[in-house]
Amino acid sequence: MAGEVFNIKPLQLYAVTQQLRQGKPTCANGDARTDLGHILDFTCRLKYLKITGTGGPVGNSNIQEHLLPFDLSIFKSLHQIQINHCGAKLINGLTSSKHTLATLSVQFSATSMMEVLVPEAYEFDQWEPEGASSNPVTAVIPTWRTLTTLDMSHNSIAQIDNSVVRVHSKYFRIVSERAQKISLLLIVI
Numbered sequence: 360m361a362g363e364v365f366n367i368k369p370l371q372l373y374a375v376t377q378q379l380r381q382g383k384p385t386c387a388n389g390d391a392r393t394d395l396g397h398i399l400d401f402t403c404r405l406k407y408l409k410i411t412g413t414g415g416p417v418g419n420s421n422i423q424e425h426l427l428p429f430d431l432s433i434f435k436s437l438h439q440i441q442i443n444h445c446g447a448k449l450i451n452g453l454t455s456s457k458h459t460l461a462t463l464s465v466q467f468s469a470t471s472m473m474e475v476l477v478p479e480a481y482e483f484d485q486w487e488p489e490g491a492s493s494n495p496v497t498a499v500i501p502t503w504r505t506l507t508t509l510d511m512s513h514n515s516i517a518q519i520d521n522s523v524v525r526v527h528s529k530y531f532r533i534v535s536e537r538a539q540k541i542s543l544l545l546i547v548i
Contacts, residue, residue: 364407369419369445372410372429376451377432401431412444414467425468431456443467447474457503464510471521472511476503498533 378395412424425446432452434440442450447469465475466529473480477500534535 362407364439364441365405366411367408369424369427370411370422370431373427376428376430379430381410399433403435405434405438406438408434408437408439409441410443410445411441414444434530435459438462439466441466448478450478454501457501457506459505460503461505462508462510463468463503463506464508466510466513469511469514469516471516475511476509530546 375395375398412427414425416422417424425444425448427443427446427452428449431440431450431451432455433438434452434456437456437460440453440456440460442468443463446466453475463475469475479500
């Protein structure tokens with residue numbers, strides 16, 4: 360299994376997130392069907408993850424996967440993640456992988472770079488990346504120290520905001536830019 364990409368749907372992540380929010384033990388009654396312990400053990404070790412949602416309803420239901428919130432903080436060792444057709448504003452916990460993630464790909468999911476790179480900045484009027492300034496600010500936000508490749512192509516991003524430069528001070532290259540939408544692949548040099 361080492362080196363293999365694990366595929367999961369937003370609906371599955373939503374279900375796990377909701378179960379964990381209940382605050383109950385992962386296996387309250389000894390029933391293996393309700394035990395989340397083995398799932399949490401697996402997610403803590405996983406290195407490569409692909410989350411693929413759908414643009415419309417799931418099957419014949421009224422569930423819209425791209426509108427489901429979920430938490431990625433259960434993934435402690437991610438090196439690479441690919442997110443497709445998920446609402447970037449609804450994804451929690453992605454920033455908990457800042458110290459391990461080397462490749463981040465978000466497609467058909469975002470309207471701004473900030474909602475992916477520094478979602479915690481929305482909570483503060485003034486913020487700076489970790490180690491950038493000695494001036495007093497409202498918040499100091501950790502940087503993506505291990506991120507080498509950021510692919511945000513095929514999104515509805517109208518402009519490159521300053522979160523890219525502020526959060527990742529190394530050089531990067533913009534591969535392509537078309538019309539009103541920006542197709543973006545950043546590679547740290």
